[in-house]
Amino acid sequence: GENVEQHPSTLSVQEGDSAVIKCTYSDSASNYFPWYKQELGKRPQLIIDIRSNVGEKKDQRIAVTLNKTAKHFSLHITETQPEDSAVYFCAANGGSQGNLIFGKGTKLSVKP
């Protein structure tokens, strides 16, 4: 079955710097890769996703890149702000039925 590895587990940056979180997956059949942001005490919220027919997708300060050959994808946040502080989860779909396999999460801290 699918396995998703996420690195780093914690990341601390200064406000205004960029942050990059990387994930690898094992199942070459996976074709959908969402990213979720979870603030303390709240639900995971979808922030961006990418499907395997594209290599990069951008939405304002966040972008996701996908390398299907290497089976890895990354989240890039530019011009970080304190409100970006949260735990970020990557995921990959585990099959045609639509279930997701999540990484262990990255705790991002943005220092003002």
Added chain:
Amino acid sequence: DAGVIQSPRHEVTEMGQEVTLRCKPISGHNSLFWYRQTMMRGLELLIYFNNNVPIDDSGMPEDRFSAKMPNASFSTLKIQPSEPRDSAVYFCASSPLAGEQYFGPGTRLTVT
């Protein structure tokens, strides 16, 4: 447009008691997922349904856990009997078939 609705939001119970968690998915979504989140194990998929049919329950930790989806607008996750190690936040999520998953607010369960 209402999102995924879960009840109760908090549940405190004593070991050995039965616990029932409830979920109402977003109208029109075909898939429903139950997750458990703890610090130690992260976000774990317990079971998911497509069109009210259980597809994969391999994540259900043991026979004390059961889930049902009697119709397209309601699902329950039951733990009987409950144990202290079941303490966690339980999330329900729904999606269109193989589409983006949207999470409910979660139920924080404490078993003493």
